[in-house]
């Protein structure tokens with residue numbers, strides 16, 4: 001008896017991560033059903049910023065040019081003392097190595113609206129108002145029961161990814177436990193609209209004031225966010241009172257022109273799921289990991305998960321790879337996420353210091369280090385490792401995206417498949433791999449930048465995965481062979 005599937009991939013949960021995954025998988029040629037229990041897009045913001053890697057993923061989805069005008073590129077992200085001295089100063093490059101500005105301040109619902117619209121254009125079957133209830137998997141696929149207003153339906157999918165947020169019913173159904181970093185700080189988050197910002201600073205900064213640590217973010221357009229740390233003994237209930245909010249905002253001198261869009265108390269914490277895959281079911285985004293927002297990386301990490309998963313599922317469904325490559329998802333992504341959580345918690349520990357003496361010592365030490373030119377907290381995250389990479393120079397790095405003098409970006413030429421870039425790539429024995437010759441006219445605007453990158457790694461060719469990570473560098477035929485082995489058999493590349 002032949003198995004009949006409703007789709008190759010069922011995406012459960014359509015926050016930014018589910019939307020991105022559904023779009024990427026569809027771009028990769030999979031048939032996708034995406035469901036969410038909410039009948040409408042969540043109208044309120046959470047993420048304040050995202051980075052250039054994510055804009056590059058939006059580019060893969062075909063929406064970067066629509067999203068960029070909705071965002072603001074801040075020139076820096078600062079940590080300041082109560083007195084205004086700068087403890088940490090992260091300067092934002094207008095064009096980073098991946099072809100986009102290093103940071104974008106966003107209004108999350110506006111960006112999600114663009115992603116949702118794109119799902120329609122790509123032909124993703126979007127079903128809203130349906131809750132994940134349970135799943136049963138077998139050797140060939142997964143049967144998922146979904147609950148609507150007054151009825152149940154079953155979807156049969158080859159693969160399922162739970163992008164269903166921090167409480168993840170999919171993760172619960174799989175019985176996956178969370179590893180807790182024991183960082184747990186409650187903050188009041190205020191999202192506001194201010195028609196006339198007046199002298200409000202258009203900046204993203206953390207005010208490391210032990211009397212009350214505060215985050216202040218100028219997001220896109222007229223939107224501003226404040227976050228106020230709760231002090232011991234303070235309750236969410238009292239912090240959410242209008243009178244308390246007025247008191248907290250008083251020093252900012254904007255009470256008479258502010259519209260509060262949303263107020264909520266969040267607990268900022270670090271959690272990582274012990275397993276990210278169980279057979280044909282995977283989890284991604286907040287379902288797999290959560291982190292404090294000080295590095296602005298929670299949503300970014302989830303969207304990176306999506307990019308990591310989409311091409312692998314497509315390669316399997318299209319018969320180009322065996323299922324073992326799904327093991328590489330957690331292998332590659334977890335160390336990266338944990339490195340970011342460590343950075344976010346390190347940043348959080350700088351900010352969330354309520355002891356006045358300890359804060360004064362922190363200020364003295366960090367200002368002295370800064371004067372001496374030391375980098376206090378790194379924001380460069382590690383390359384990927386393990387998984388589907390060869391043991392060659394540059395493997396695991398994100399391949400750069402040079403921008404031509406005319407504003408064209410490399411990825412428009414790379415396409416959606418793995419690609420081998422080098423010189424003199426003619427003839428056969430490349431296992432059907434897509435080839436791009438550095439001397440071809442199509443690569444001419446980028447040839448110098450790519451040649452320099454290869455030279456720094458002592459290589460004459462590079463194999464770039466569909467998620468723009470470098471599989472490896474070296475001899476082109478050898479690389480193709482290693483790639484073939486890595487994706488088709490359970491052998492170390």
Ligand SMILES: Cc1cc2nc3c(=O)[nH]c(=O)nc-3n(C[C@H](O)[C@H](O)[C@H](O)COP(=O)(O)OP(=O)(O)OC[C@H]3O[C@@H](n4cnc5c(N)ncnc54)[C@H](O)[C@@H]3O)c2cc1C
Nearest residue numbers: 013015017037047048049132164165285286296298299300
């Ligand atoms: C105050 C704050 C500031 C932040 N700042 C940043 C930042 O600057 N940068 C950044 O990158 N990240 C930031 N984050 C983190 C970011 O908001 C999250 O990581 C991101 O929204 C997670 O996206 P997700 O798609 O994984 O989950 P969610 O956005 O939570 O989406 C999950 C979806 O699953 C659906 N769902 C749940 N249960 C079911 C079910 N049973 N059936 C069907 N559907 C279901 C929900 O309706 C929802 O639509 C911040 C978070 C907070 C709280």
